[in-house]
Amino acid sequence: MDQALKNCDLFAHMSSDDARLCLGCSGAVEKKYGKGGMVFCETDSPNRLFVLLEGSVTVGRDGADGRRAVMARIDRPGDLFGEVYVFLDQSTYGCSVQAESPVRVLAIPAKFFYSTCEKRCAMHAQIIRNMLSVFARKAFFLTRRVSLLSSGSLRRKIAALLLEHRSPDGSLVLGMNREQMADFLGVTRPSLSRELAAMRDEGLLDIHGKAIALPHPERLKEFYDYFVP
Template sequence: MWLPQQRKAGPMGAVPPQAMRGDRMPVEQTRTPGPGWRADELFAGLTSGQFSCVRSCLRAEVVDIERHDRVLQRTSVPSMIGVLIAGTALDTQIREDGSTSLVDVVEVGDLFGDGWDSLSEGTNRAIVAASPGRAILLDSHRLIHGDSGCSVRPVVVENFLRCVMKKHHRLREHFDLVTRRSLRERLSSFLLGAAERNGYRQFTIPISRAELASFLNADRTAVSRELARMRDESLISFHRNSFALHDLIRPGNNGHSEATAARSGPGYATRPGKTSRHSEQAQSVQPTCRQSRLGG
């Protein structure tokens, strides 16, 4: 059984100096990733016996994380990359004035930290946990330039390239999203993409309203105002981070709706103290909906 090293990530504002360089933090104990972990894309094709090679050849370690922990940070030359095996994290860019912008939402099975070595000098990036979870960190230098005699490394490198291509496609979708002209178009594309990836007309997103605004390159107040308008028009229902789509139209499709009509179903309840001419549709969603991958 694979027994990678494990450490505990530190809270925001308390990052050890070696983590500021993208290096790993001190190791506290050793344990397995745990049941239900899903780093299968990166380690596809490996037997359980070969996982022991990952620890020695690629210096793999498992990190338990809590909300707001900085899992990895880059200020100079990084040497670590990671894959999330539980929870949700945010790939953020930190500006000189301390403000941040959201580059990507990292979910289970996603890579992070890859490509940081190609960033310009002085660019500061950090992976911040949005929820409790767990990640596996690997030495990127050993992954690319490791021992040629290691039987595990070529398989992981091939899987790594596939994961990078998948991430590139996701970032391209994000670019297409934020370049849409209006905030209504960005919100509609985001919500429809989340519903399609989830496979359900009701879902929960793993980020806050402020983080959603940053992801859409918009002001938080403007996002809240536009969501309220969409709710009043009976296009969507929402309760905090839980959403349901009613008659939402994908932007750019000449007015043809691609959304599902969610007029009834489990998880719905009438909004207390409010009725409208579309009361059958304008219902709030209880915060028990399934979480979805972001996209648009």
């Protein structure tokens, strides 16, 4: 658990001991779910936020046709989820989180973040400041995704997604399979597969199984004018 807490933005600028003290004060509990288990459903009351300790989960929403649209995939120990919904003053989460593999999560009561405790300890104030930073970064990320989804053609969307996930050393760490990529871009998997194949044939991409590489990233800039180097 200590490594997950160290990776979690919620516990930034805090030692492992300080983080555990805060968790004890908050009433946090560790929970386990098997593959396919629901960490929370759309209609559940949003009274807890969660820290992923082990495994991976997907965030989604059920459509009118019964299909579950994947909004995000979370697989890094220390990642937060559910934190936005506990501060929206609504009666339900409005989305669901499902275990993609056996997972362990830390469930933290939302009320812990409403105010500092009567002792007014420095660590409680720090964790509230950290939560504000988390929200600021999330707002920035969502702005970026809106820009991606409104970028026009499917090729432009793919170019934007791949360029923004390119590491400084040029490698690509996408963290999603083809189906998840299609859901993220709001297109069908066959449409995505056809466009990826066309981009491969044109020399824009190297595709080996599930792996995608960018042999000439500068050429992708021709299809998307917003680019993070």
